[in-house]
Amino acid sequence: MLRSVILAASRSSQVERLVATAPLTRDVVRRFVAGTGTDDALRATRELVADGLTVTLDNLGEDTVTPDQATATRDEYLALLRGLAAAGLTPAAEVSVKLSALGQRFDAQLAYDNVRAICVAADQAGTTVTLDMEDHTTTDSTLDTLLKLRKDHPSTGAVLQAYLRRTESDCRELAGVGSRVRLCKGAYAEPESVAYQSAREVDKSYVRCLNVLMSGAGYPMLATHDPRLIAIGEDRARWFDRGPDEFEFQMLYGIRPEEQARLAGEGYTVRTYLPYGEDWYGYLMRRLAERPANLVFFGRALASK
Ligand code: FAD
Numbered sequence: 001m002l003r004s005v006i007l008a009a010s011r012s013s014q015v016e017r018l019v020a021t022a023p024l025t026r027d028v029v030r031r032f033v034a035g036t037g038t039d040d041a042l043r044a045t046r047e048l049v050a051d052g053l054t055v056t057l058d059n060l061g062e063d064t065v066t067p068d069q070a071t072a073t074r075d076e077y078l079a080l081l082r083g084l085a086a087a088g089l090t091p092a093a094e095v096s097v098k099l100s101a102l103g104q105r106f107d108a109q110l111a112y113d114n115v116r117a118i119c120v121a122a123d124q125a126g127t128t129v130t131l132d133m134e135d136h137t138t139t140d141s142t143l144d145t146l147l148k149l150r151k152d153h154p155s156t157g158a159v160l161q162a163y164l165r166r167t168e169s170d171c172r173e174l175a176g177v178g179s180r181v182r183l184c185k186g187a188y189a190e191p192e193s194v195a196y197q198s199a200r201e202v203d204k205s206y207v208r209c210l211n212v213l214m215s216g217a218g219y220p221m222l223a224t225h226d227p228r229l230i231a232i233g234e235d236r237a238r239w240f241d242r243g244p245d246e247f248e249f250q251m252l253y254g255i256r257p258e259e260q261a262r263l264a265g266e267g268y269t270v271r272t273y274l275p276y277g278e279d280w281y282g283y284l285m286r287r288l289a290e291r292p293a294n295l296v297f298f299g300r301a302l303a304s305k
Contacts (some may be wrong), residue, residue: 003211009104016265019199023238029281029284031254032252032254032255032275032284032298033060033276033277033283033284034057034210034253034274034275034276034279035274035276036040036082036277036278036280037276038076038079038083040276041057041059041080041083041249041276042080042083042084042087042089042273044253044276045057045084045087045089045093045274045275046087046089046270048253048274048301049089049092049093051261051264052249052261052264052265052270053261053264053270053271054090054092054093054094054269054270054271054272055092055093055094055258055271055272055273056094056096056250056271056272056273056274057080057084057091057093057094057095057096057275057276058096058097058098058132058273058274058275058276058277058279059073059076059077059080059095059101059275059276060275060276060277060278060279060280060282061073061098061101061277061278061279061285063078063103063244063279063282064100064102064103064105065105065106067103067107067110068105070101070102070107070110070111070114071101071104071114073101073114073135073238074102074114074115074118076116076277077095077097077118077121078117078121078135078237080095081095081118081121081122081124082121082125082128084125084127085099085124085125085127090125090126090127091126091127093127094122094127094129094130094295095122095126095127095128095129095130096126096130096131096132097115097118097129097131097132098131098132098134098196098275099111099115099132099134099138099141099145099262100134100138101113104138104141104142105137108141109206111145112145112148115129115131115145115149115155115194116126116148116149117150119149119152119153119156122153122288123147123153127157127159128155128156128180128299129149129155129156129157130157130158130159130180130182130221131145131146131149131154131156131157131158131159132159133158133159133160133161133184133186134188135188135190135192136164136188136194136195139164139166139170142158143158143170146158146290148154148185150178150179154178155178155180155203156180157179157180157181157182157221158180158181158182158221159181159182159183159184160174160181160182160183160184160186160197160209161184161186161187161205161242162183162184162185162186162202162203162209163185163186163190163196163197163201163202164186164190164194164195165194165195165196166194167205167209168198168208168209168212171183171209171212171213171216172212172216173278174218175213175215175217176215176216176217177217177218178218178219179216179217179218179219180218180219180221181218181219181220181221181249182212182221182223183206183209183210183213183220183221183222183223183224184223185224185226186202186249191197193229198295201228201295203228203229204254206224206226207229207232210222210229210232210233212290214233214236214237214240214242214247215236215240216240219246219247219248220248221248221249221250221271222246222248222250223249223250223251223273224247224249224251225251225252225255225256228264230249230259230274233249234246234268244267244268244269246267247269248268248269248270248271249263249268249269249270249271250270250271250272250273251270251271251272251273252272253273253274253275254274257279260272284298295301
């Protein structure tokens, strides 16, 4: 019920106008999204890097349904990478890419060509690319793409979602030398056949996966705002003798900024996931619709302002 209301709102240009112009919601959007253009993204990146954080930038554009949209998204990433390099913000800043935004849903080869071009540009800019993970129907194709990309661009990173039953095994596959794996809980509404449903099961899976990655030979990226999981990450870093450049914490822009600063202050590498772009309305509304519990997630961030 709540999901259909939010989805209906996400398609309504009237609601979008209302959300975009109401002072309160404008503040909410600004809290979680850097702005609409490349310059906004560069400005916010500069501020975060000045505060001792590293950054991964996401150009919002998941509803890609035509080749032209896919190409425009690719071109925006190319411009962004040039801008980051020119501003001296690499390698502190890298980019996160959704294959669906590059055409994966209707032309897998086009999506691959686009993401490869972004990897080439990231190499030239002296930084890296991480492939975001979307719903479970895309996990295999995204991991296949990762393996292909890593032949020429070995630093390309992947995301694994602890709520999926398969993920512990994927972690074992990807815990080898040179791999970069972001571990998150997972943000999509997934069926019981493929995903743990209770928070407790997801958290336990996260810890099992974290153990696999932290004891492996790759570079774990622990993406969570959960204080218990962060504490366990810190504990395992000590246990497995990993220094600050041998793993990192990641959090979303606008969520628990004081915790991001605390961890960075303690010498950990902390990366802020920074979304920007015209499609911010769809981004926020889809996050809410996919998982209405995200209302609580964003609400909590505002309450802790
Ligand atoms: P939650 O279960 O949301 O929260 C657990 C606990 O953390 C809470 O009980 C509370 O104590 C604390 N907490 C959480 N939020 C707040 C807050 N706002 N203020 C204060 N305390 C809070 N998902 C994907 O499916 N694919 C991706 O590619 C992907 N990439 C991501 C990249 C990054 C850097 C991050 C941080 C998340 C990403 N996600 C992705 C989203 C992720 O899967 C989760 O949906 C999201 O991070 C919420 O889970 P959580 O681990 O933060 O904990």
